[in-house]
Amino acid sequence: MPRKLKDNRGQFGTTPVFMASISTILGAILFLRFGYAVGNVGFFGAIAIIILGHAVTIPTALAVAEIATNRKVEGGGDYYVISRSFGLNIGAAIGIALFLSQAISVSFYIIAFAESFIPFGQYLNEISNLGLLGNFMEDRKAIGLISMSLLSLLIISKGADLGVKALYVVASVIFVSLLLFFFGESQIDWEQVNFFSKAENADNFFYVFTIIFPAFTGISAGLGLSGDLKEPRKSIPRGTIVATILGAIIYVLVAFKLTISTDLNNLANNQLVMSDIAIWGPIIPIGLACAAISSALGSIIVAPRTLQALGKDRIFPYKKWDFWLAKGKKENNEPLNGTLVTCVIAFFFVYIGDINFVARIISMFFMVTYGAICLISFLEHFSGDPSYRPVFKSRWYISLLGAVLSLWLMFKMDTLFAFLSIIIMITFYYFISKKSSDKREFVNLFKDVLEQVARQLQIFLQRKNESAVSTNVHWRPFVVSISDASLTRKSAFDITRWIAYKYGFGTYIHYINGYLSKQTFEQSKDIKHQLIEGKRTNVYVDTLISPSYTSALAQVVQLSSISGTENNLILLEYGES
16 A cells, blocks of 8 residues: 655745746756757757647646645655556556656756856866866866765755755846846847758757757656645645746747857857857856756755655565665655665766766656656546546646657657667566555556446447437347356356357346345355356346346346347246256
């Protein structure tokens, strides 16, 4: 059974959710890679990337808002939402993938932070010969590893509170950087602006999309604070939706400003092109550094909480692992051990140092998570679950769009990575299912939806049959059979099956002589289970308790077929005389 997550609730309101989300959305990719995207795919290509990205993230934000206002949301963010809706087995499989993407995101932002130091190191080398120190200032990997070390020590010693406070300063610097960029002068004449062209030897559209998509995943940063919010049911919808919409608007404006300010080849090849356009160039590396470190802070706060929630749900193969990861500091339940694991993973990818490779991995795992959340929302709309009563309501077709787009984009971005991601998810699910006592699996997940579909089909068929003109041309056998010897003779069942086959519909009733009581009711349930498990054919099986065979026949004749069409044939079994 999923365990209740007892987190340190009551610290933060809606603003930190918005700040964490918008700081990640307007983060390192905006300053470091968005010019590259506009140069390689052109202005309208960049708009297409923004639309495609938000066609996944906006339905996800709406779905998160919907699910969050339906039930009490505790610590664990995305993982909590998924596991308490999908079930622990499926939720934990997605949760592990989500944790990995969040942990790897830390390294992505630290590598981007190291990039912001390069112009500063080059400037110092130009004005004075610093020797080894100057070379160090231009070494991305060295700066990244040292930055990762400092960040790890900071977050382990100070925890989430420091990270949230830093978000206010960082968000302010980002907005100032953007203002100075927008007020910058264009380097080309208006006549030279071409909204339809792109740079020479441009990269593939979906390759560029893969690099840029992590910029749109800021909703996870806000949702990950769920265990630290006073009222997550209010704060999560407000903060994530406002941040997502505002982020989309700003990206469109930045794409327009880049296109009218410099040529596309410069955009494609100059990583810090925004610095050349801004009124005061150094503000862009400063903004990049702040954006990168804030996004890294957001990820390093969220990832350990996801891992802590997984540990509390006891999904790992060894109990010692579960207890170790679930453990938090006594005073505020900070996930210290989860933070250590996150830092180790981040160090590994910082050492690799390839920002594009890291972006591809992050994009794939986030796409899996977002697709799952949208699918949850879509299924909840169709299941007719009376306990699903969210205060905020999205639309089923919006969630369906998000789920379908996520799957499609996974394979368009990288077919090999998509297959590997799915195989990894299936492997996680298989091993978790072996250990977990939670039996809500895929069949149960879709059961409510199938029941709703079946109900609508039965009503539809009944109405059509009532209005249709009777004719023998399209006659089909809808046979009902009754027998009290179901466990000793199978002749009646076999004949019912042969008559129905695929051209009609068969209903088989096992007759139990007697009056309805607790004993006969339990007997009927047991026999029905035996028949369903033992026969496993395309005949519908049920039981009937009646004091006499005559009264049982009278009841059977009046029964409506489960198929939605009236029975037109009855099969009786007689003993040999």
